Amino acid sequence: MSEFTVNPLLDTGTVTVKDVRCRGTCRHRSAEECARATHLVFPYRGLYLRHVGNEQSVADANHVLFFNAGEGYRVSHPIDGGDSSFVLAVSPELLRELAPADLLQRPDDPAFRTQSLRIDPRAQALVALLRHSLDHGTIEPLEAESLALTLVCRSLGPRTTHATSATHVRRHLVDRVKVLLASDLGRQWKLAEIAAEIGGSPVYLTQAFQQVEGVPLHRYHLRLRLARALDLLARCDDMSALAMDLGFSSHSHFAAAFKQMYGRTPSEFRASALAKSA
Numbered sequence: 001m002s003e004f005t006v007n008p009l010l011d012t013g014t015v016t017v018k019d020v021r022c023r024g025t026c027r028h029r030s031a032e033e034c035a036r037a038t039h040l041v042f043p044y045r046g047l048y049l050r051h052v053g054n055e056q057s058v059a060d061a062n063h064v065l066f067f068n069a070g071e072g073y074r075v076s077h078p079i080d081g082g083d084s085s086f087v088l089a090v091s092p093e094l095l096r097e098l099a100p101a102d103l104l105q106r107p108d109d110p111a112f113r114t115q116s117l118r119i120d121p122r123a124q125a126l127v128a129l130l131r132h133s134l135d136h137g138t139i140e141p142l143e144a145e146s147l148a149l150t151l152v153c154r155s156l157g158p159r160t161t162h163a164t165s166a167t168h169v170r171r172h173l174v175d176r177v178k179v180l181l182a183s184d185l186g187r188q189w190k191l192a193e194i195a196a197e198i199g200g201s202p203v204y205l206t207q208a209f210q211q212v213e214g215v216p217l218h219r220y221h222l223r224l225r226l227a228r229a230l231d232l233l234a235r236c237d238d239m240s241a242l243a244m245d246l247g248f249s250s251h252s253h254f255a256a257a258f259k260q261m262y263g264r265t266p267s268e269f270r271a272s273a274l275a276k277s278a
Contacts, residue, residue, distance in 0.1 A: 009134040012141055015148045016089045019131060022075075024048065024082035029074040035067040038110055039089045040155060042119075042127045044231050046083030047182040049076045049175075050115065057115040058178045059083065061227035062213075062220060064119050064155045066112035068105075079183045084231075086127050088148055098152050118162040118213055119155050121223060125262045125269070126151045128230035132273035136234070162214035173198065174212040177205065181221050185228055186247040189221065226261050229254070233270045242266075 003023050010017040020041075029051055043059040050057050050065060051074040059065050067073070077083070090098070095110040105111045130147050133139035139147075164171065176198050181189065191202040194217075198205065209217040225246045236242050243254035258266050 007135075009131070010141065010144050010148070012145055014091055014094060015145045017130070017134065017144070017148060018087045019084065019135070020087050021084045022046075022048070022077075022082050024077035024080065026075065027077055029076045032072045032074055034072050035069055037089055038069045038092070038095065038112070039067040039087050040152060041065040041067055042086040042088070042123075042151075042155075044084055044086055044124075044127060044131070044227060046081050047077075047079060047179065048083050049078060049179075050074075051076065052115055055115060056172075056175065058175050059085070059116070060178060060182055060224060061124060061231075062118055062223050063116045064123070065116045066114065068111040071111070078179050086131050088151065090149070090152060094149075095152075098149065099156055100158070103156060114163060117155065118215075121226075121261045123151060123154045124223070124227050124230060126154065128227075128233075129269075129273050132234040136274055138274055164212045164214070166208070166212045170208045171212055173200065173205070174209050177209060177217065178220075181224060185225055186245050188247050191217070222257065223261070226258055229258060229266060230262075230269070233266055234273055236270070239266055 003025060005021040007019040007021075008017075009019055024046065041059070042064050044061050047058065047060045050059055052071065057063070057065060092110045096104070096108070099110065099112070101107055103112055103114065105113055126147060130139075130144060130151065134144060166174075177194060180194060180197055191206065195202045195205055206217055209220070213220055215223075228246060229242060232242060239254070240251040243251045246254065248254035248257065255265050258269070262269060264272070
């Protein structure tokens with residue numbers, strides 16, 4: 001059985017979109033791989049680590065990762081279950097126009113300086129909306145292209161992303177917390193439990209997490225849980241069961257948190273993702 005399953009969703013010449021799923025059997029670092037073109041990769045299910053040289057980045061639903069053309073990388077899977085990503089590429093000319101100059105290695109080279117950026121809930125919702133709409137054939141190519149470009153702009157915008165200046169030690173500590181959270185997404189973690197698993201005091205953990213990610217730890221965890229809901233809603237017939245699986249006390253608690261994060265209820269989001277374009 002192949003390690004990867006690739007489902008092409010859109011290819012207009014300007015914008016290419018794929019749904020890529022990995023079984024995640026490689027627990028240790030894989031053999032070096034290399035992307036042929038620069039891609040923006042939006043993980044939406046599971047978690048993996050991406051290694052470029054001595055640097056690593058956690059690939060989860062709160063981030064966009066940049067796979068630069070010609071840049072070698074390795075991947076490892078610290079938890080079971082595999083992963084899935086929404087993979088988006090635009091033409092080099094368009095990427096140079098869309099990307100802020102300070103994110104690129106050179107003004108004439110559409111390759112990114114950083115491995116990843118944290119994205120906001122609006123970008124997460126756009127990923128899910130595009131993926132579900134393309135997968136179910138409920139969106140026209142022109143609208144899909146427009147939404148894809150909106151997603152690129154949103155994911156690279158200084159007001160909707162976060163890059164950290166924290167030390168390597170703090171970033172590595174926070175990476176371990178992210179892996180722990182993803183290992184049991186529906187668990188109602190307590191700060192003392194996380195500190196006991198990772199090591200260090202609860203105060204230090206909260207301070208380090210805030211510095212690295214720019215949001216409190218509990219907020220980061222909530223976004224992961226709701227991003228999982230975005231993934232599952234299109235084929236979910238029991239919202240109450242989904243709420244329980246994701247660690248919410250009730251359907252109403254889940255619906256309220258979802259609406260506060262994304263501006264619409266789970267049912268409204270599901271209907272918009274599966275509705276035919278006018």
